[in-house]
Amino acid sequence: MPDNFNKKDIKLHRCNVDLIGGMIFINFSDNPTSLSNVKRDLAEVMEMYDFENMKIAAHKTYPIAANWKVTLENYQECYHCAPSHPEYSLSHTLKVVPEKFDELQKPMESRMEACGIKNIVHDQQYEKQEEGQEQFAYGRYALYEKYKTGSKDGTPVAPLLGNLTGYDHGGSDMNIGFLTHFLIYNDHALVYVFRPTGHQTSVCDQYWLVRGDAEEGVDYDLEKLTWLWNVTTLADERIIVDNQKGINSKKYAPGPLSDMEYLLDKLYDWYLGELEKAKTN
Numbered sequence: 387m388p389d390n391f392n393k394k395d396i397k398l399h400r401c402n403v404d405l406i407g408g409m410i411f412i413n414f415s416d417n418p419t420s421l422s423n424v425k426r427d428l429a430e431v432m433e434m435y436d437f438e439n440m441k442i443a444a445h446k447t448y449p450i451a452a453n454w455k456v457t458l459e460n461y462q463e464c465y466h467c468a469p470s471h472p473e474y475s476l477s478h479t480l481k482v483v484p485e486k487f488d489e490l491q492k493p494m495e496s497r498m499e500a501c502g503i504k505n506i507v508h509d510q511q512y513e514k515q516e517e518g519q520e521q522f523a524y525g526r527y528a529l530y531e532k533y534k535t536g537s538k539d540g541t542p543v544a545p546l547l548g549n550l551t552g553y554d555h556g557g558s559d560m561n562i563g564f565l566t567h568f569l570i571y572n573d574h575a576l577v578y579v580f581r582p583t584g585h586q587t588s589v590c591d592q593y594w595l596v597r598g599d600a601e602e603g604v605d606y607d608l609e610k611l612t613w614l615w616n617v618t619t620l621a622d623e624r625i626i627v628d629n630q631k632g633i634n635s636k637k638y639a640p641g642p643l644s645d646m647e648y649l650l651d652k653l654y655d656w657y658l659g660e661l662e663k664a665k666t667n
């Protein structure tokens with residue numbers, strides 16, 4: 387680089403950057419949505435689990451031969467969980483039909499306070515999105531009684547996160563924007579970042595987070611920590627790619643959604659609305 391170089395000559399573009407719980411969020415739009423509501427409304431969540439001081443214990447990239455919308459659809463419904471994810475379905479109650487769901491949440495809800503977990507719900511996902519603000523959602527659901535966390539046998543795989551004092555046998559789903567999703571257990575958290583990479587290719591970057599002072603080999607074992615979501619994501623890749631092959635068929639015609647795919651209707655409405663807005667801008 388010459389001594390007299392001028393930053394402007396490098397032709398870099400400006401990029402919108404913001405921080406939430408120590409994580410860097412980037413938006414390439416010329417007219418980015420604001421993260422101010424997300425920061426305000428998720429502040430308690432970030433503090434409770436101490437996201438600011440978590441560290442990345444593992445990161446895997448899963449290339450998926452499917453359009454990003456097919457990949458994202460898969461993550462937004464659990465109709466496929468029971469038949470496709472036997473490992474996940476042993477521990478997570480999201481696989482059940484909505485009528486049975488509330489009853490299964492009660493044991494967890496009765497334990498939350500004693501474990502230092504506030505019962506926070508933000509159900510703004512795809513609906514009630516304030517103009518100019520990024521969409522987000524947060525809510526907690528129960529694991530089956532034997533499971534303290536998302537692990538092979540239900541036993542913890544890392545030290546308790548943040549200010550937590552025990553196991554309520556639950557996990558929190560959270561999303562910030564529609565491509566960044568989280569699953570927060572008491573001892574570790576998962577981050578899933580979906581990226582379009584081509585017309586029929588996308589990527590799921592998966593991060594396993596543990597508390598910042600946890601030491602590999604002492605406080606956590608990478609194989610045990612990553613087992614569940616590695617095996618589950620590989621199964622998802624298979625069914626997503628199969629879906630894309632079906633969609634590519636000249637005989638393909640979309641069918642009705644099941645009750646368990648309620649979020650997909652909202653996703654479609656939201657996405658079509660965004661396309662309309664983009665046309666008029």
Ligand SMILES: [Fe+2]
Pocket residue numbers: 460461466467470471618622
């Ligand atoms: Fe899945």
